[in-house]
Amino acid sequence: MTENQPKKPSKSDRTRAQILEAARLLFAEHGYDGASIRDVAAQASIDPAMVIRYFRSKDELFARAAVVDLQLPALRVIDRTAIGETLIRRFLEIWEGPASGPGMAILLRSATSNEFAAEKLRDVFGNQVRPVVAAVADPADAGRRAGLVSSQLLGLAMCRYLLRLPPVVALSHDEIIQCIGPTLQRYAVGEDVS
Amino acid sequence: MTENQPKKPSKSDRTRAQILEAARLLFAEHGYDGASIRDVAAQASIDPAMVIRYFRSKDELFARAAVVDLQLPALRVIDRTAIGETLIRRFLEIWEGPASGPGMAILLRSATSNEFAAEKLRDVFGNQVRPVVAAVADPADAGRRAGLVSSQLLGLAMCRYLLRLPPVVALSHDEIIQCIGPTLQRYAVGEDVS
DNA sequence: TCCATTTGTCAACGATCGTTGACTTTCTAA
DNA sequence: TTAGAAAGTCAACGATCGTTGACAAATGGA
Incomplete structure (x- = not known):
């Protein structure tokens, strides 16, 4: 075990991070309607089905992407x-x-x-x-x-x-x-x- | 001729005005993507095809609806x-x-x-x-x-x-x-x- | 009255969308 | 080595969209 995180160093939620990063980029650029799941998948060089597999729906993906902490x-x-x-x-x-x-x-x-x-x-x-x-x-x-x-x-x-x-x-x-x-x-x- | 306008008193561009009014209402409420041509047609109690007949496309309808004169x-x-x-x-x-x-x-x-x-x-x-x-x-x-x-x-x-x-x-x-x-x-x- | 233009109706097209399920590949632990 | 889980691929579904064309109804001037 190459432990540094609490439980799972876990191999490929790097995919999850890639999807989230791509989603944040495209949602910021084109908005919720303007950025399709297929666009996000393409930006992350991944299959559109994977986006749904990691995040259950587009709404949930958006909710995960639209996290703001102003640190005020x-x-x-x-x-x-x-x-x-x-x-x-x-x-x-x-x-x-x-x-x-x-x-x-x-x-x-x-x-x-x-x-x-x-x-x-x-x-x-x-x-x-x-x-x-x-x-x-x-x-x-x-x-x-x-x-x-x-x-x-x-x-x-x-x-x-x-x-x-x-x-x-x-x-x-x-x-x-x-x-x-x-x-x-x-x-x-x-x-x-x- | 019941002339008051330059050429056409014209009967049913009242339809045209109805469509435009419905479009302005829905575009203002839900935005370009959120207001479909079918929605506009329903709001104007008219067939969706008529919207395209009077305005050539959704883009043109939006352009006609998005006219602003601040009168400054x-x-x-x-x-x-x-x-x-x-x-x-x-x-x-x-x-x-x-x-x-x-x-x-x-x-x-x-x-x-x-x-x-x-x-x-x-x-x-x-x-x-x-x-x-x-x-x-x-x-x-x-x-x-x-x-x-x-x-x-x-x-x-x-x-x-x-x-x-x-x-x-x-x-x-x-x-x-x-x-x-x-x-x-x-x-x-x-x-x-x- | 009759015909032509206008006005409206209807069904369908192709495209794109979110989403799903079956399938194959890859990796890991025993 | 091998069985099983995880990760990824693929094709297709139903829905909605903008848009089109064929057709019917209404209208209005001759």
Whole structure:
């Protein structure tokens, strides 16, 4: 036994990983409807039947592929004077950093026409974004404030990564931080946001 | 001849209008892929073949349905101290007013997985939003400023009308104007937006 | 009234989709 | 070495899709 994992070093769930990686790539690029199981199989150089064998259905495959962890809890101990800049910096890491996967792209790409993706995306902002805002603002306002923050971040993602609006794509990281950061700051802790 | 139109008072392009209305409703609700020609035909209480007869293909039907006129040119003569509030008020009229159709919803619903819709949406913000911003700001910055404005407006539309994020849905018109207006104001003419 | 154009109906086509089951190959443990 | 499980291959199913063409009904001007 070449043990390093808990129980199974297991030979070919590398196939499983290949399928999942191919699925995440294609779902992020073309959405739930636009990426067929046959496309995923071809991308993974494998038989379409194997996709169903490893994941029971396309829905289940999508559910496995659309996993998002923004890793925001670490921001709970942040000073409220820099929450806006911190949020937008984390946003750029999530979308363009090497570590984070295409989870958010997968959700956002399909959320407009797939109710499961939409619900999952609502969960992300309800369970991951909102707690962070609640930690720096009056918890009674956290809902609205997190919603405002989400509207700006989601719109930026739409314009820059999905719609690829040229002037938004052209923005440098510093420009984004300088332009969007203050907006998020105001949404999160601004006093004029009733 | 009961002439009022140029040539044809024409009896049954009311059918044509019925089909188009049904298509706009379903495209706005379920997107390009989610609304089939058979669905549109059923919604219009008509045979699926008629949809193809009146519009040559589903693509052409979508192109006819996805027509958007934000009617922003009237804003060219606006004082730059209230451009933010003016924009967000117009936004609410477009999305919730009785006159405006579901054109924007149609585009936004499909733009993430349909390249034609994406290109059309880029056109809207390039040919309709950008000129307005260019009229109140340095034309050299108009591209970036219009992009920022678009990111906020598009994100708000996503959260409120498509994703239906509860805290964003719950916002009143006055709250939206109070929260989003200053953001748009800063994006459009703010001095710290390089 | 009659004929031609328009308008609508119906069934089917080819393609693609998710999914299934039978089959063969490969690997592993006794 | 050999039996059995695991991994992979293949063809096909039923459903849905956009689209087409043949045909019937309705309409309207001569």
